[in-house]
Amino acid sequence: MRKNVIICLISLFVLSGSSMLSSAEEFTEKTCYGGLPKTYAASSVKTNVKPLLRTKALLRTQSTETLLAERLVNGWTNLDEQIYIYDLKINTNDIDDLYFKIAFENPRLYYVERHFFEWEQDTLDNVAYIKPTYTETDASTVQSTLGGIDEETENILFLINDNMSDFEKVMTVHDYIVLNYEYDLAEQVNDTSMMVTKCGMCEGYSSVFKLIMDKLGIECSYTSSVKMRHAWNLVKIGGEWYHIDVTWDDPTYNRFARADHQYALLSTNAISNLPKPHHDFDLGEISADSVIYDNAEWHNSNSAMVYLKGDMYFVDGTDVISLGGKTVYTGLDGGDGLWNIDTNKGYGGACYSGLSEYNGELYFATDTGISVYNPDSDEIRAEFNIPYTFGMYIHNNTLYHAKFAQYNVTDTTTGEVKIVTRIVEGGNIRLKNVRFGETYLKGENTVTKILVENNDSVNVFQSAKNQNGLVDFRKQQITQNGVTTVSLPKNGCVTLYFWNDKFMPYRDKLIIE
Numbered sequence: 001m002r003k004n005v006i007i008c009l010i011s012l013f014v015l016s017g018s019s020m021l022s023s024a025e026e027f028t029e030k031t032c033y034g035g036l037p038k039t040y041a042a043s044s045v046k047t048n049v050k051p052l053l054r055t056k057a058l059l060r061t062q063s064t065e066t067l068l069a070e071r072l073v074n075g076w077t078n079l080d081e082q083i084y085i086y087d088l089k090i091n092t093n094d095i096d097d098l099y100f101k102i103a104f105e106n107p108r109l110y111y112v113e114r115h116f117f118e119w120e121q122d123t124l125d126n127v128a129y130i131k132p133t134y135t136e137t138d139a140s141t142v143q144s145t146l147g148g149i150d151e152e153t154e155n156i157l158f159l160i161n162d163n164m165s166d167f168e169k170v171m172t173v174h175d176y177i178v179l180n181y182e183y184d185l186a187e188q189v190n191d192t193s194m195m196v197t198k199c200g201m202c203e204g205y206s207s208v209f210k211l212i213m214d215k216l217g218i219e220c221s222y223t224s225s226v227k228m229r230h231a232w233n234l235v236k237i238g239g240e241w242y243h244i245d246v247t248w249d250d251p252t253y254n255r256f257a258r259a260d261h262q263y264a265l266l267s268t269n270a271i272s273n274l275p276k277p278h279h280d281f282d283l284g285e286i287s288a289d290s291v292i293y294d295n296a297e298w299h300n301s302n303s304a305m306v307y308l309k310g311d312m313y314f315v316d317g318t319d320v321i322s323l324g325g326k327t328v329y330t331g332l333d334g335g336d337g338l339w340n341i342d343t344n345k346g347y348g349g350a351c352y353s354g355l356s357e358y359n360g361e362l363y364f365a366t367d368t369g370i371s372v373y374n375p376d377s378d379e380i381r382a383e384f385n386i387p388y389t390f391g392m393y394i395h396n397n398t399l400y401h402a403k404f405a406q407y408n409v410t411d412t413t414t415g416e417v418k419i420v421t422r423i424v425e426g427g428n429i430r431l432k433n434v435r436f437g438e439t440y441l442k443g444e445n446t447v448t449k450i451l452v453e454n455n456d457s458v459n460v461f462q463s464a465k466n467q468n469g470l471v472d473f474r475k476q477q478i479t480q481n482g483v484t485t486v487s488l489p490k491n492g493c494v495t496l497y498f499w500n501d502k503f504m505p506y507r508d509k510l511i512i513e
Contacts, residue, residue, distance in 0.1 A: 064088060064089075067088055068090060069102045069105070071085055072130070072132075073102070073109070075130075075132065076103075076106070076109050076111075076132060079134060079139060080132070082129050083130045083132065085129060085130060086122060086126065086128045090126060091126060091127075092126065099117060099130070100114050104207070104222060107191070107207035107208070107211040107214075108146065108149060110192040110193040110207075111135045111136040111137075111142055111193075114203075116133040117131060117132050117133050145193055145196055148195065148196035149192055150481075151480070151481035153195070153215065154479070154483045155451075155481065156173060156176050156212055157212070157216075157483075158449055158483050160173075161437055161438045161449070162440045162441065162442055163440045166218055166237045166238070167237055167238075169218065170213075170235055170237060170244070170265070171265075171305045171312070172307055173209065173213070173216075174244065174246055174249065174259075175259045175305055177205065177208055178258075178259040178260070180395060181194060181200065181205070181208075181250065182199050182250065183201065183247065183250055184199045184204070185253075191204050192204065192211055202230050205247040206231050206247070208246075209235075209246050210222065213233075213235060218236065218237075219235070219236035220235045221234045221235075221286060222234065223282060223284075225280045226280065227279065227280040228279065228281075230247070232244065232245035232246070233246070235265075237265070240289075241288040242265040242266060242267070242288055243263070243265070243266045243267070243271045244265055244266075245263035245264075245271070245278070246263075248276075249262060253422075256391050256400075256402035257352070257391025257393045257402055257423075258352075258391065259301075259303060261299050261305070262299055262300075264293075265293040266293065268287075268288045269294075270294040297316055300316075301314045301316060302351070303315040303354050303355050304354065304355050304356065305355070306356060307357065308360070308361075308362050308375060309375050309438065311326065311375075312324075313328065314355065315332070315364070317351065318330070318335075318351045319331070319332070320332070320353070320355070320364055328362065328380070329366075329380060332364070332367065333366070333367050337349065338367075339351065339367045339390075340367040340368065341390075342387075342388045352367075352389070352402075353366070354391040354392040354393050355393075356392070356393050356394035357394075358435065359432070359435060360375070360376070360438065361374050361375070362375070363392065363394060363399065364392075365389045365390075367388075368387055368389075369382055369383075369385045369387060370382075370383050370384040370389060370399070370401065386427075389401050389402065389403070390404050394431070396435065396451060396453055397432055397433065397452075398428050398429065400428045401425075401427055401429070403423070405421070405422050406421050406422075432506070433452060433454065433456065434450060434452050434458060434506045435450070436498070436506075437449030437450070437451070439496075441490065442487070445488060445490060446487070446488050447487045448485065448486050449483065449485050450476065450484050451483050452482045454482075456478055456500065457476065457477055457478055457500075458475075458498050458499070459475050459500070459501070460497070460498060461496070461497040462488065462495065462496055463497070470497060
């Protein structure tokens with residue numbers, strides 16, 4: 001037998017960027033790592049295992065690759081040191097592409113190294129067996145990390161409901177990843193374990209996005225560029241493919257509450273002609289030619305886009321508006337073009353708002369505090385008097401807000417001391433014990449998601465039709481990660497009431513008629 005080893009060279013690619021602050025903030029936009037031994041083409045086949053049709057030897061049957069995927073996934077799940085595939089008759093010329101593709105299609109198995117593995121062949125140039133390389137081999141550690149990945153998956157999916165379009169789902173997931181994770185400047189995490197560490201590189205970002213898209217049933221693929229040493233996703237919306245680079249939309253160094261959208265849902269022409277273009281990539285059979293989002297006004301927004309009751313809200317300049325054409329708030333900076341930093345340091349010349357949805361309302365920051373918009377009453381109230389706020393976002397049941405800070409940094413080469421500005425967490429506010437997702441129709445049922453964080457339980461009542469009393473419908477046991485759902489048969493207009501263990505009401509929820 002002849003042994004062959006597939007490896008990749010780890011490289012670094014540094015880009016420079018500019019600051020949002022008018023003062024002396026230093027900001028490196030992206031250090032990007034691809035780790036890819038070759039440029040992998042995207043694929044457009046909607047299956048768990050996507051066939052590469054670029055090589056003649058692969059033109060056998062889909063079942064061959066499916067059987068290989070089953071064999072590999074079973075072996076990876078068991079942390080097998082050697083996976084026998086001789087009977088599948090896989091040609092040695094194909095194993096590199098197939099192994100990478102199948103690993104990419106199973107992003108939850110974070111510990112499978114996509115680029116480092118060994119294989120041995122028989123005398124007929126078929127692969128006899130594969131020896132995977134694992135980044136983690138301790139079974140208990142693997143199970144613990146997988147539990148964290150699954151918990152974080154549920155946290156993300158909590159924000160998604162069946163009332164949303166695929167566009168709204170894609171942008172919600174994009175912004176969650178950008179807001180809650182940061183780029184790994186230490187160059188260590190390049191897989192979905194970043195859902196636990198909250199820090200990773202480009203393959204990690206693309207793998208997390210792929211994992212959630214698979215859960216949502218939205219077609220998602222990938223592509224890469226060796227010259228860029230970078231990988232990103234393609235996603236299918238309304239029958240058309242679009243480039244979406246979550247990594248490059250996440251500023252580096254990490255910027256609190258900032259979510260860029262410059263590299264979201266672009267055609268090949270658009271992403272290839274930005275000031276910092278993507279180049280030297282292979283889309284294989286995919287064609288990303290639709291320009292419907294190329295000039296969308298939300299591309300310039302630096303705050304998260306937020307779905308709320310049938311519309312998508314975003315910050316346009318210093319205004320909060322919606323895709324449906326509604327203007328919620330104008331002049332987040334007070335209308336003077338300056339964002340209040342503090343009484344000593346003056347002002348920043350940009351908008352640092354941040355947007356989040358919580359229990360059916362829209363939260364946003366002005367330069368004097370945090371306000372809330374209620375779409376039902378069409379009213380805005382000043383919720384928290386926190387001056388000098390530099391962005392905010394809500395994660396689960398906690399609102400996080402930022403402040404402006406300055407540091408003295410010494411250049412290790414010259415000894416020169418520089419003043420560096422940063423936007424850092426200024427504090428957090430616990431909102432409520434229970435968070436409710438939007439009620440939506442699923443088949444013949446109405447569904448409301450519930451999220452708690454203290455292993456609490458929620459008692460669910462419903463108002464009896466044509467009666468004044470409450471009927472104890474079901475006691476929902478909250479899952480370990482704090483997410484569950486209440487599902488009721490569609491029965492006219494029904495109101496749900498949620499109570500805690502002390503039978504104190506949280507709030508009521510009107511179910512769709």
